[in-house]
Amino acid sequence: MNSLYNYPHRRFNQLTGEWVLVSPHRTLRPWQGKVEGDNFSNNRPMYDPNCYLCPGNSRAGGHKNPKYADTFYFTNDFSALLPDGQSSNKESNGLLKTRAVNGTCEVICFSPRHDLSLSQMEIKNIVKVIDLWVYRYNELSKKYKWVQIFENKGEIMGCSNPHPHGQIWALNAIPSEPAKENNYQSIYYQQNHSVLLLDYLNLELQSKERIVIDDKHWVVLIPFWATWPYEALLLPKRHILKITDITKIEKENLAAVLKQFLNIYDKLFQTPFPYSMGWHGAPFNGEDNIHWQLHAHFYPPLLRSARIKKFMVGYEMLAEAQRDITPEQAAEALRLLKEN
Ligand code: H2U
Numbered sequence: 001m002n003s004l005y006n007y008p009h010r011r012f013n014q015l016t017g018e019w020v021l022v023s024p025h026r027t028l029r030p031w032q033g034k035v036e037g038d039n040f041s042n043n044r045p046m047y048d049p050n051c052y053l054c055p056g057n058s059r060a061g062g063h064k065n066p067k068y069a070d071t072f073y074f075t076n077d078f079s080a081l082l083p084d085g086q087s088s089n090k091e092s093n094g095l096l097k098t099r100a101v102n103g104t105c106e107v108i109c110f111s112p113r114h115d116l117s118l119s120q121m122e123i124k125n126i127v128k129v130i131d132l133w134v135y136r137y138n139e140l141s142k143k144y145k146w147v148q149i150f151e152n153k154g155e156i157m158g159c160s161n162p163h164p165h166g167q168i169w170a171l172n173a174i175p176s177e178p179a180k181e182n183n184y185q186s187i188y189y190q191q192n193h194s195v196l197l198l199d200y201l202n203l204e205l206q207s208k209e210r211i212v213i214d215d216k217h218w219v220v221l222i223p224f225w226a227t228w229p230y231e232a233l234l235l236p237k238r239h240i241l242k243i244t245d246i247t248k249i250e251k252e253n254l255a256a257v258l259k260q261f262l263n264i265y266d267k268l269f270q271t272p273f274p275y276s277m278g279w280h281g282a283p284f285n286g287e288d289n290i291h292w293q294l295h296a297h298f299y300p301p302l303l304r305s306a307r308i309k310k311f312m313v314g315y316e317m318l319a320e321a322q323r324d325i326t327p328e329q330a331a332e333a334l335r336l337l338k339e340n
């Protein structure tokens with residue numbers, strides 16, 4: 001390994017233009033984090049009469065869920081975005097700059113089974129979750145510029161309910177994170193006449209150092225510029241702009257890769273691994289967006305055990321992101337847990 005990687009250095013995030021401080025020597029400090037495995041047993045019932053996502057149950061505001069058999073989606077009863085913005089469209093008032101925003105928020109149930117997580121679901125049922133992502137993405141993109149598919153998993157991530165579910169927020173603006181990625185991918189394309197994330201993927205496939213899973217159509221890797229200890233990037237091997245463009249074969253492979261990867265995560269600290277994950281693809285801004293490559297980010301908060309979380313505080317809040325374990329070490333730890 002390059003000796004630079006053994007000393008403090010900063011790495012550049014090609015997608016966002018931000019730097020991260022890597023401090024590998026700090027992993028030499030004594031291991032005081034407890035390794036706790038007691039979280040791993042899953043005692044949840046298949047059906048919980050008090051769960052607002054289980055089939056047939058009532059939600060806030062009096063809505064009743066159908067007795068769904070596979071997946072189910074509904075408009076969030078507490079949506080952060082509303083379809084018809086009531087606020088004035090006045091774009092700025094000196095230093096007090098605003099924009100009106102229209103949008104919608106949906107909740108998507110991955111399974112009628114209260115006791116499962118995506119990692120525990122059968123591959124054929126994960127395919128149905130992908131089908132629902134694709135369906136909602138397609139529908140919402142007819143009306144909105146950006147469709148954000150995501151999952152918040154685990155109490156530590158603020159997830160309010162263990163029933164396997166995700167969310168989709170769609171709006172008539174491109175939010176800050178995808179806007180940065182759009183900008184950096186576009187600049188790279190203009191300068192190199194090639195797609196940033198495909199060039200990056202090829203580099204990673206050659207070096208293998210940060211690869212976790214290299215499957216037929218999809219790769220999971222720890223980005224060179226990862227901020228969270230076990231942050232990962234999932235991306236297709238061919239140039240695909242958005243999730244609606246994946247073929248049936250790619251979808252089936254994606255379901256298998258997702259299951260394999262999420263099981264590796266669960267095994268790492270012997271706990272149902274918490275994370276926020278979400279998809280990024282080309283926005284609906286009327287442009288060809290040839291510089292875009294579809295990908296999913298996984299941002300897990302855990303650092304050393306089921307209960308020891310990486311805090312983004314202090315230096316991170318005031319200066320820039322920092323990590324101890326290197327992305328290469330994280331990739332190796334995850335690779336070792338892979339079952340072939
Ligand atoms: P989490 O994925 O962060 O737990 O969010 C679940 C969402 O479900 C949350 O945004 C919504 C909340 O507004 N919700 C309903 O729409 N109806 C309910 O009856 C409870 C929760």
Ligand code: ZN
Pocket residue numbers: 047048051052053054055113114163
């Ligand atoms: Zn439930």
